[in-house]
Amino acid sequence: MFVLGIESTAHTFGVGVASDKEPYILSNVKDTFVPKEGGMRPGEVAKHHAEVAPKILLEALKTAKVPMSEIQYVAVAIGPGLGPTLRVGATLARALGLKYGKSLVGVNHGVAHIEIGYWSTNAQDPLVVYLSGGNTVITTLVKGRFRTFGETLDIALGNMLDTFVREAGLAPPYVAGSKHMIDLCAEEGKEFISLPYVVKGQDMSYSGMLTAALKALQDHPKGDVCFSLREVAFDALLEAVERALALTKKKELLVVGGVAASQSLRSKLEQLSTDWGIQLKVVPPTYAGDNGAMIAYTGMLMAKSGVTLDISESRIRPRWRVDEVDVTWR
Amino acid sequence: MEIVREISRGAESVIYECRLWGLRCILKKRTRKLYRNPILDSELNRERTKQEARIMLSSMEAGVNVPAILDVDLRNFSIYMEYINGPTVMEALDSKIMEPERIGQMVGKFAGRLHSRGLIHGDLNTKNLILNGNDLFVIDFGLSKHSFEVEDFGVDVHVFLRSLESVHPGLIEQVMKGFSHGYEEETREWVVIWEKVLEIRRRGRYVRERKTGGGDQ
Numbered sequence: 001m002f003v004l005g006i007e008s009t010a011h012t013f014g015v016g017v018a019s020d021k022e023p024y025i026l027s028n029v030k031d032t033f034v035p036k037e038g039g040m041r042p043g044e045v046a047k048h049h050a051e052v053a054p055k056i057l058l059e060a061l062k063t064a065k066v067p068m069s070e071i072q073y074v075a076v077a078i079g080p081g082l083g084p085t086l087r088v089g090a091t092l093a094r095a096l097g098l099k100y101g102k103s104l105v106g107v108n109h110g111v112a113h114i115e116i117g118y119w120s121t122n123a124q125d126p127l128v129v130y131l132s133g134g135n136t137v138i139t140t141l142v143k144g145r146f147r148t149f150g151e152t153l154d155i156a157l158g159n160m161l162d163t164f165v166r167e168a169g170l171a172p173p174y175v176a177g178s179k180h181m182i183d184l185c186a187e188e189g190k191e192f193i194s195l196p197y198v199v200k201g202q203d204m205s206y207s208g209m210l211t212a213a214l215k216a217l218q219d220h221p222k223g224d225v226c227f228s229l230r231e232v233a234f235d236a237l238l239e240a241v242e243r244a245l246a247l248t249k250k251k252e253l254l255v256v257g258g259v260a261a262s263q264s265l266r267s268k269l270e271q272l273s274t275d276w277g278i279q280l281k282v283v284p285p286t287y288a289g290d291n292g293a294m295i296a297y298t299g300m301l302m303a304k305s306g307v308t309l310d311i312s313e314s315r316i317r318p319r320w321r322v323d324e325v326d327v328t329w330r
Numbered sequence: 331m332e333i334v335r336e337i338s339r340g341a342e343s344v345i346y347e348c349r350l351w352g353l354r355c356i357l358k359k360r361t362r363k364l365y366r367n368p369i370l371d372s373e374l375n376r377e378r379t380k381q382e383a384r385i386m387l388s389s390m391e392a393g394v395n396v397p398a399i400l401d402v403d404l405r406n407f408s409i410y411m412e413y414i415n416g417p418t419v420m421e422a423l424d425s426k427i428m429e430p431e432r433i434g435q436m437v438g439k440f441a442g443r444l445h446s447r448g449l450i451h452g453d454l455n456t457k458n459l460i461l462n463g464n465d466l467f468v469i470d471f472g473l474s475k476h477s478f479e480v481e482d483f484g485v486d487v488h489v490f491l492r493s494l495e496s497v498h499p500g501l502i503e504q505v506m507k508g509f510s511h512g513y514e515e516e517t518r519e520w521v522v523i524w525e526k527v528l529e530i531r532r533r534g535r536y537v538r539e540r541k542t543g544g545g546d547q
Contacts, residue, residue: 192367192369192370194370194373197370197374201473228367231366231367231370232367232370235363235365235366235367235370235371238363238365238366239341239342239363239366242341242342242363243341243342245341246340246341268365268366269365271364271365272363272365274364275363275364275365
């Protein structure tokens with residue numbers, strides 16, 4: 001079985017092809033929108049996606065060496081994400097479905113991050129930490145759903161770091177080489193500045209920290225603020241993770257999503273895993289950020305368990321939570 | 331001081347049984363987190379140890395039975411306290427050594443007393459309540475805080491109720507009947523709090539209504 005997957009929830013437009021047999025992922029092509037200044041304007045990003053879509057689609061099919069006629073299902077991320085960009089992917093999926101007579105599979109973007117994490121790290125029964133620009137969620141599979149143990153009460157960790165480096169005049173670009181600007185800037189930090197540290201039960205809150213850090217820029221060197229902000233933000237997350245570990249007694253920790261690529265976070269997680277005697281599994285960089293392969297792969301799992309989507313029902317779901325998805329395939 | 335044995339290891343502290351001045355005692359020691367920035371780590375552990383000891387003291391002054399604090403060692407993030415003998419409320423409800431309604435009434439009374447003074451326990455489950463003879467003791471103030479928000483009062487009650495649901499679903503009605511009487515006696519606010527508890531529960535373990543990030547990277 002071959003499944004085509006389309007990702008367009010935020011700044012990345014990606015298409016991948018998955019198969020239900022080794023090697024599972026046959027192609028993974030993407031193009032990420034980088035703003036010349038400021039942050040992402042949804043309309044502008046959607047325009048970018050619409051422009052690159054045909055090229056990315058053809059390249060994904062070509063790399064996979066699978067013609068459209070052999071594709072059985074078209075999987076598409078219908079949420080959560082930005083309305084205008086989600087519509088680009090959904091429109092393409094519907095058009096392909098109608099033209100070639102393929103069934104659609106509506107994939108939850110967050111669940112796809114988690115599934116590609118399971119697959120790429122061979123995780124069995126992990127506590128999952130899903131970190132990206134828009135999500136900061138601690139979750140684990142209980143009775144057919146990825147239940148939320150903890151999450152951000154306001155803005156996501158990735159979003160907070162992005163906003164900070166932008167406001168501090170360090171971005172765009174947000175990432176240089178494979179390092180986030182917050183890490184590059186933190187390398188120059190020497191002194192630790194106290195910033196609001198908020199953990200409520202298993203939940204975190206990042207908006208107060210952001211405001212305080214921006215204010216601290218007025219009378220502290222940039223490096224010190226970057227360093228302190230990163231420490232406080234990651235430490236709050238790790239404390240919430242520890243509480244979830246104590247509660248769930250899981251022996252594996254799986255980290256997925258774009259922020260999983262951060263080296264500084266990884267070294268903290270390694271320390272935590274040693275302390276708890278658990279296995280740390282971090283999704284490899286290829287599948288950390290948004291990509292079409294994870295949508296194709298998850299779509300394949302869903303299609304095999306009979307979950308498909310009628311075109312008339314294929315409305316986008318910008319606020320579709322991970323814990324609202326019935327995981328019938330596990 | 332002598333450590334007798336390790337009792338349990340939680341997310342942020344280790345509980346030991348100890349002996350101090352010939353007394354059987356409990357040592358709660360917050361642990362250093364090696365992943366954490368060392369300055370932040372010391373700051374958090376010191377502040378939380380201090381906060382916990384203070385709220386225990388305020389609770390005692392409010393007439394709520396808590397283990398007597400024997401010593402606080404801020405440098406080692408340690409609280410030494412009296413060892414309370416007896417079954418937890420969870421065990422007591424199992425073994426039926428006391429009427430469920432009577433147990434509920436004592437818990438409700440203490441919850442009301444704490445709340446009327448702006449003290450929130452933060453983790454009021456049936457394992458954190460000990461029956462010592464006919465006296466009820468409240469332990470583990472690790473997540474406690476000061477607040478006069480109805481939301482926080484409601485969450486305390488909700489946590490207690492949820493701990494009943496998961497282990498003693500058949501006893502909920504009796505226990506909560508006693509709880510409401512005890513709470514009302516102390517606060518005269520039961521109706522308001524219960525309304526809040528129901529509202530919190532309608533959020534369904536905060537599932538549907540909680541905010542979610544829209545975008546994603």
